[in-house]
Amino acid sequence: MPQQCPHCMSEIHAEATTCPSCGAQRGILKPGWSAERWRGAAQIMFIGAGLAALIGLALGYSAATSSWQVNWGVGFFMFMLLSPFMLLFGIAGLVMRRFIPRMQESWFR
Numbered sequence: 661m662p663q664q665c666p667h668c669m670s671e672i673h674a675e676a677t678t679c680p681s682c683g684a685q686r687g688i689l690k691p692g693w694s695a696e697r698w699r700g701a702a703q704i705m706f707i708g709a710g711l712a713a714l715i716g717l718a719l720g721y722s723a724a725t726s727s728w729q730v731n732w733g734v735g736f737f738m739f740m741l742l743s744p745f746m747l748l749f750g751i752a753g754l755v756m757r758r759f760i761p762r763m764q765e766s767w768f769r
């Protein structure tokens with residue numbers, strides 16, 4: 661079923677992502693950002709969260725074992741330094757994956 665461009669009122673194919681007559685772009689929150697694209701960006705955020713966790717683990721482990729006495733308290737503290745990044749990337753990824761793709765698409769010009 662064809663739909664109408666809200667900007668120029670011309671009919672567009674239901675699957676079209678760009679209006680052929682005025683160039684308006686379909687998207688969620690941002691022009692050209694389909695649900696698929698948001699999910700792809702979410703993957704990158706999850707990779708960022710995973711990287712932050714890995715760096716935190718490496719940092720924590722090396723801090724814990726660097727002195728003559730293994731100190732897991734220091735290691736845990738160093739690991740926690742990275743936790744804001746894990747949280748930030750994790751929450752951003754979750755929002756981009758679970759909430760934004762369910763929002764209404766609109767046309768941008």
Ligand SMILES: [Zn+2]
Binds near residue numbers: 666668682684
């Ligand atoms: Zn249009």
